[in-house]
Amino acid sequence: MSIERAAMQGRLAEAKQKRDRLKLKMDGDARQICQGLNTLLTPHEELEIPLLDEQWDALKSAWGELLMVNEDIKQLERKLR
Numbered sequence: 001m002s003i004e005r006a007a008m009q010g011r012l013a014e015a016k017q018k019r020d021r022l023k024l025k026m027d028g029d030a031r032q033i034c035q036g037l038n039t040l041l042t043p044h045e046e047l048e049i050p051l052l053d054e055q056w057d058a059l060k061s062a063w064g065e066l067l068m069v070n071e072d073i074k075q076l077e078r079k080l081r
Helices: 003-036 049-080
Strands: none
Touching: 003 049
């Protein structure tokens, strides 16, 4: 196995780990947002909209990173074929 191929396989493994971490983060962010928007438990007037807005921004950021990581994974897998 060439050194370049081994390096690409290492980068691929790192990218897949990052993808998995981002998915877990997104799951947590989405769960927090859903709970924060539950108007059955929290009166409308007491919704923490500024906090929910920050959580939404974190979710969007993770989603953007996930798209980039998925593209990196596709490219690395293509090169390793």
